[in-house]
Amino acid sequence: MSEPIDVSLNRLAEGWRHRHLLNLESLSPEDITIILDVAEVLIAATKSEGRKLSLLTGKTIANLFFENSTRTRNSFSLAAKRLGADTIEFSSSGSSVAKGETFIDTAKTIEAMGVDAVVTRHGTPGTSDLLAQHLDCSVLNAGDGPHEHPTQGLLDILTIQQNRGSVAGLTVALVGDIAHSRTARSNIWGLKKLGAHVIVCGPATLVSRKWEALGVEVAHRLDDILPRCDVLNLLRIQFERQAASPFPSVREYALLYAMNAERMRKSKDNILIMAPGPINRGVEITPEVADGPHSVILQQVSNGIAIRMAALWLLLASPTAKVVVAKPTESTKGLA
Ligand code: NCD
Secondary structure (H helix, E strand, O other): OOOOHHHHHHHHHHHOOOOOEOOOOOOOHHHHHHHHHHHHHHHHHHHHOOOOOOOOOOOEEEEEEOOOOOHHHHHHHHHHHHOOOEEEEEEOOOOHHHHOOOHHHHHHHHHOOOOOEEEEEEOOOOHHHHHHHHOOOEEEEEEEOOOOOHHHHHHHHHHHHHHHOOOOOOEEEEEOOOOOOHHHHHHHHHHHHOOOEEEEEOOOOOOOHHHHHHOOEEEOOHHHHHHHOOEEEEOOOOHHHOOOOOOOOHHHHHHHHOEOHHHHHOOOOOOEEEOOOOOOEOOOEOHHHHOOOOEOHHHHHHHHHHHHHHHHHHHHOOOOOOOOOOOOOHHHHHHO
């Protein structure tokens, strides 16, 4: 008989010491491995136990999103629910932010409702760190401007690992808008820590030589690096984060950087095609590649749920997780 799930999880989590998940830069390779291993156990458990577990019963997780999201927001919600937790969904539109309430006051208000973890996305780098300083509950960064998106980096690594066994020794190219991509930063930190060779590739206006300081290779021509790549992660051009267009036309960008059928023929036979989404068909990837046999884009989405379940469980229920009770504020003390 296999051991109960909490016994397996507790054993995997022995070295876990974190209260927040803010970035991959500050995690050790061992921390990253713990999250990936916990995610794999949770994938198996949700399959065998009919999807719903009760590992976080009685906990409440708030999604505090100040930027648009499809995948990240819904998968954090689903991850919480699959662990038996309750969720609060907050969007800045329709909230008292429109009445002038600050980011921190808004977060403290939500926390005072008895929340154990806040998942936050905001357009400004450092906002999740700021919340971690001001709140008593755990904070998970779901994207802070162009800075980091740790669960995206982790789900990308899990997807590579599932298809290749390990990321160590692989050549992974991040292609596109490196300058404005939080996915790029989290991928670089995570992949480097686990021993991959990382190439950042795109127009010089979006990929500067400065990236070499992080130990990655910088390239400006996709066709030159393609034959060496085991994995391509195709990043969207984040037009919303730039005042001026970084290249003369989208058509020109697509000619040089879009992954298409012709480029697939010049790639390794077993190349993995990834994208964090949303994808812009015809810009960074053509439909036949996005929907083709090498694409693991939807597997990334599924893995997003497992990684977010793992992160929530580690922060809120693993043996070394701090028991954090949200403190009612003066004005809410009598209401509970
Ligand atoms: C990314 C994001 O929002 O950072 N998407 C995601 O979370 N899956 C990338 C993007 O917006 O292009």
